[in-house]
Amino acid sequence: MGTTKTEAFTEADLTLATYAKALAHPARVAILRILLERNSCICGDIVEELPLSQSTVSQHLKELKEAGLIKGDIDGKKVCYCIDAEAWKHAQLLMQQIFASYTLCGTSCC
Amino acid sequence: MGTTKTEAFTEADLTLATYAKALAHPARVAILRILLERNSCICGDIVEELPLSQSTVSQHLKELKEAGLIKGDIDGKKVCYCIDAEAWKHAQLLMQQIFASYTLCGTSCC
DNA sequence: CTTTCTAATCGTAATATTACGATGATAAAA
DNA sequence: TTTTATCATCGTAATATTACGATTAGAAAG
Numbered sequence: 380m381g382t383t384k385t386e387a388f389t390e391a392d393l394t395l396a397t398y399a400k401a402l403a404h405p406a407r408v409a410i411l412r413i414l415l416e417r418n419s420c421i422c423g424d425i426v427e428e429l430p431l432s433q434s435t436v437s438q439h440l441k442e443l444k445e446a447g448l449i450k451g452d453i454d455g456k457k458v459c460y461c462i463d464a465e466a467w468k469h470a471q472l473l474m475q476q477i478f479a480s481y482t483l484c485g486t487s488c489c
Numbered sequence: 490m491g492t493t494k495t496e497a498f499t500e501a502d503l504t505l506a507t508y509a510k511a512l513a514h515p516a517r518v519a520i521l522r523i524l525l526e527r528n529s530c531i532c533g534d535i536v537e538e539l540p541l542s543q544s545t546v547s548q549h550l551k552e553l554k555e556a557g558l559i560k561g562d563i564d565g566k567k568v569c570y571c572i573d574a575e576a577w578k579h580a581q582l583l584m585q586q587i588f589a590s591y592t593l594c595g596t597s598c599c
Numbered sequence: 600c601t602t603t604c605t606a607a608t609c610g611t612a613a614t615a616t617t618a619c620g621a622t623g624a625t626a627a628a629a
Numbered sequence: 630t631t632t633t634a635t636c637a638t639c640g641t642a643a644t645a646t647t648a649c650g651a652t653t654a655g656a657a658a659g
């Protein structure tokens with residue numbers, strides 16, 4: 380128990396859920412906004428922007444990386460993070476699709 | 490420990506994270522798709538559509554309701570669930586905004 | 600080499616999530 | 630009233646998440 384029944388769902392739903400999960404914590408949303416704001420890549424000043432410890436930020440960065448939304452390039456001592464364009468667009472598309480599928484029919488009950 | 494530092498984040502980030510969290514499980518994505526597909530409201534046949542127990546589905550429905558994305562109206566013995574139009578559009582807007590803020594600048598490094 | 604800086608990882612504690620069976624509540628049907 | 634059907638909630642077990650301090654690994658600086 381306690382584990383998601385992965386095999387029970389479609390690939391699309393699993394993928395969308397993965398992207399959504401990456402956005403499912405305010406710290407990760409904040410990190411993404413920092414990366415989006417400065418179109419140039421940002422290293423670990425993210426830690427200074429947020430009231431979280433370095434290890435916690437690093438953990439959130441890892442999750443964003445595992446979801447595919449960001450990439451990290453080692454640049455000497457520092458590590459440069461940025462949005463992964465392809466994954467970002469893919470996530471955007473999946474989100475657009477599910478949200479748009481409502482406005483298509485329009486009428487609802489309840 | 491173990492608890493999110495809610496006070497550390499902006500209202501927008503917290504709200505977006507809440508909506509994202511609702512989409513962060515494939516079962517909930519699947520439930521939303523069922524509700525989206527049939528533009529008429531659906532009751533608990535959702536349980537039959539998914540390979541999950543009734544109590545598990547009910548729990549997921551509760552989370553979707555708490556996130557605000559769906560509403561549930563009691564209709565005799567059955568309960569009729571459907572998308573909450575306002576919240577849906579709000580979530581759509583927040584998602585659109587954060588995703589669109591990338592394509593605006595375009596160029597990235599890494 | 601040693602120190603320093605940056606960032607990942609480890610270890611751990613608190614809390615949250617996921618899933619299910621069992622039980623409870625309410626409304627329709629008998 | 631008793632039964633049946635529908636759905637929520639409780640209780641519980643397994644697992645995952647969140648957060649932090651401490652440690653580790655690697656590169657640059659001294």
